[in-house]
Amino acid sequence: MPTGTDSRYHYERDGATIYRQSFATIRAEADLAHLAADLEHVVVRMIHACGMVDLPADVEASPDVVGAARAALRAGAPVLCDAQMVASGITRRRLPAGNEIVCALGDERVPDLAARLGTTRSAAALELWRDRLAGAVVAVGNAPTALFHLLEMIGAGAPRPAAVLGLPVGFVGAAESKQALADNPFGLAYLVVHGRRGGSAMTVAAVNAIASEEL
Amino acid sequence: MPTGTDSRYHYERDGATIYRQSFATIRAEADLAHLAADLEHVVVRMIHACGMVDLPADVEASPDVVGAARAALRAGAPVLCDAQMVASGITRRRLPAGNEIVCALGDERVPDLAARLGTTRSAAALELWRDRLAGAVVAVGNAPTALFHLLEMIGAGAPRPAAVLGLPVGFVGAAESKQALADNPFGLAYLVVHGRRGGSAMTVAAVNAIASEEL
Numbered sequence: 001m002p003t004g005t006d007s008r009y010h011y012e013r014d015g016a017t018i019y020r021q022s023f024a025t026i027r028a029e030a031d032l033a034h035l036a037a038d039l040e041h042v043v044v045r046m047i048h049a050c051g052m053v054d055l056p057a058d059v060e061a062s063p064d065v066v067g068a069a070r071a072a073l074r075a076g077a078p079v080l081c082d083a084q085m086v087a088s089g090i091t092r093r094r095l096p097a098g099n100e101i102v103c104a105l106g107d108e109r110v111p112d113l114a115a116r117l118g119t120t121r122s123a124a125a126l127e128l129w130r131d132r133l134a135g136a137v138v139a140v141g142n143a144p145t146a147l148f149h150l151l152e153m154i155g156a157g158a159p160r161p162a163a164v165l166g167l168p169v170g171f172v173g174a175a176e177s178k179q180a181l182a183d184n185p186f187g188l189a190y191l192v193v194h195g196r197r198g199g200s201a202m203t204v205a206a207v208n209a210i211a212s213e214e215l
Numbered sequence: 216m217p218t219g220t221d222s223r224y225h226y227e228r229d230g231a232t233i234y235r236q237s238f239a240t241i242r243a244e245a246d247l248a249h250l251a252a253d254l255e256h257v258v259v260r261m262i263h264a265c266g267m268v269d270l271p272a273d274v275e276a277s278p279d280v281v282g283a284a285r286a287a288l289r290a291g292a293p294v295l296c297d298a299q300m301v302a303s304g305i306t307r308r309r310l311p312a313g314n315e316i317v318c319a320l321g322d323e324r325v326p327d328l329a330a331r332l333g334t335t336r337s338a339a340a341l342e343l344w345r346d347r348l349a350g351a352v353v354a355v356g357n358a359p360t361a362l363f364h365l366l367e368m369i370g371a372g373a374p375r376p377a378a379v380l381g382l383p384v385g386f387v388g389a390a391e392s393k394q395a396l397a398d399n400p401f402g403l404a405y406l407v408v409h410g411r412r413g414g415s416a417m418t419v420a421a422v423n424a425i426a427s428e429e430l
Contacts, residue, residue, distance in 0.1 A: 007370030009363050009395055011388045013334040018360070022386040031239065051384045051411030090305035119228040145233070148224050155222030167268045170418070171237040173226045186382055196266030199416045200300065201384070 029053040038066040041203060042191070042209040049205035050197070060182050061191040065163050068189040069137045069210045072162035078102050079159070079207060080129045082122050082168075083142035089204030090139075094211040104128035113143055123149035134159035137210075140166050141203025144173030147181060154186050154203040165206050167198035238264055244268040253281040257406070257424040264420035265412070273399050276406040280378050283350045283404040287377035293317050294422060295344045295376070297337050297383075298357035304419030305354075309426040319343035338364035349374035350355045352425075355381050356418025359388030362396060369401050378404040380421050404414035 003194065012018050023044060029054040032040045039061055047055050052187050073079075078100040081087040087103040095101075104125040114124035124141030129136070130153070138148045138161045154160060166181040168174045178192040191206060226235050238259060245268040247255045254276055262270050288294075293315040296302040302318035310316075319325065320342040329339035337358030344351070345368070351377045355362045362381050369375060381396040383389045393407040404423060 004236050007367050009367060011391060012362065013338070013360060015335045018335070018387045025386040048385065050414060051386065051389065085300050085304040085419065089300040089415070107338065120233070123228070145226065145228060152222050152224060152312060169262065171240040172233045174266065179287045191256050199265060199414075200304070201414045201416055204300065 024051060028054055032056055035059070036063065038068075038070075039191075040070050041055035042043050042066055042206050045205040047195075047210035048203045049201045050199075052197075055193065055197070055202075058194045058197065059191070062189045065165075065189040065191045066210055069165070071099065072101055072135055073211055076134070077136050077162060078131060078132050079212060080126075080136050080138045081123070081199055082140045082146040082205075085200035086139050086207075087210075089200060090114050091208050091211070094208055096211060099211075102129065102132060119149060120145040122146045126150055126153060127172040130158055134162055137207070138162045138164045138166075139207050140164070140168055141198065141200040142168055143176040144168040144170065147177040148173065151177075151180055151184060151186075154184075154188070159186065160186065163191070165203055166190055166192045167203045167206070169196065169198035171196060225427055230378065232341070239400075241268060245271055247271055250274070251281075253285075253363045254325040254406075257281055257421050260420040260424035261394040261408075261417045264416045265414075266340050267412075269347050270408065270412070270417075273409045273412065275409060277404045280404040280406045281425055283425065284378035284380070287350055288314055288426055290350070293347050293397070294417075295341075295347060295353045297340070297355045297361040298415055300415035301354050301422075302415050304415060305425075306315055306423050306426070308336070309423055311426065317344065317347060327425050334364060335360040336414060337361045341365055341368060342412065348376050351376045352419050352422070353381075354422050355379070355383055356413065357383055358385040359385065359392040362392040366392075366395055366399060366401075368397075369403070375401065375403065381405055381407045382413035382418045384411065386411060390415060 010132045026044050074096045076097040081103040083105050087101045110121050112127050114121045117124050123145040126149050147168050166178050175195050181190050181193050241259050241262045258352050289311045291312040296318040299318050302316050325336045325340045329336045332339050338360040341364050362383050381393050390410050396405050397407050
């Protein structure tokens with residue numbers, strides 16, 4: 001509370017100090033021991049974005065996911081996002097090769113595609129990625145149906161992305177779609193947060209951490 | 216898992232059914248009894264955005280916040296956001312008066328302002344809202360320093376917004392800034408999620424729920 005005639009509160013105002021203290025708290029409280037070093041760096045950033053130190057218990061990833069996604073970004077791969085909030089949050093200047101960030105959800109063809117395919121607009125929008133899928137980094141931070149649709153496209157012969165960050169959130173299909181990604185028979189590199197938690201902020205944090213050169 | 220040569224998974228593909236099932240699950244599992252009807256509607260949407268039914272235990276709001284924010288939007292008030300992800304997620308077509316959505320973080324004057332004021336860029340960006348604050352709906356979904364800075368501006372005589380949705384996330388100052396908003400001596404209408412949780416998705420869900428005519 002401000003005191004007397006002073007309208008100032010007492011809090012940390014230095015961005016670098018805030019980051020340092022945040023990451024120190026996360027490392028003190030979160031159980032990160034089971035994570036490989038490159039994945040640990042990513043999960044710390046995901047915890048930072050959601051405020052929950054118990055997140056690592058729900059994290060599962062293929063051993064190659066961070067390396068595969070990072071290599072793809074360095075090679076210029078696009079980041080394909082299911083939601084505009086995910087696309088909006090990715091820090092452009094961190095991307096190593098001026099990488100394109102794609103979200104097709106607002107494309108005018110999507111409503112018709114969704115009706116024709118009998119699925120959600122979030123899922124139908126992925127059809128517009130088809131010619132960019134090969135070697136891409138996919139970031140699904142909102143819609144379980146998008147993640148299921150991606151697996152169906154790949155199962156039916158679509159090109160394979162370099163890595164899939166599968167972090168849809170919610171109560172219908174979220175847990176199931178992430179389990180399906182973790183169980184995928186295609187050898188896809190993946191990162192998931194099992195259960196209902198996920199979302200655009202966590203997904204953006206994962207992409208930004210992977211894109212960053214610092215470890 | 217897909218079976219045989221069929222690449223299709225079994226999941227709900229109808230958007231309306233997904234929404235209905237999601238909200239039914241939330242209402243079955245979450246303890247919403249202590250919330251007024253208009254706030255309950257907002258909190259259900261916030262739970263939907265984060266996947267966590269225990270959220271209501273951390274929600275605190277002034278009795279007038281939903282009504283005040285909704286009336287402000289109907290009257291054409293802008294929505295002032297601390298982060299681009301918040302601004303990006305708000306559904307334009309739900310806003311009742313073509314309301315302006317403002318995020319000043321990317322303004323070229325912000326880095327200098329932050330250096331001059333000795334604070335973060337997220338906080339300094341609020342100085343660029345000053346002439347729009349009167350009667351606005353403020354949505355802070357990322358930076359605790361932005362929420363503290365808002366309270367300091369108002370304490371020093373800046374115009375008062377109609378409502379403040381204070382949902383910054385994280386480990387340094389988030390809980391404290393939200394407590395300060397809840398304790399504000401200015402009579403501000405407010406909504407907070409106490410503790411470390413918060414973030415852009417939850418904040419966007421609150422704005423979109425308030426903007427919606429349906430209850």
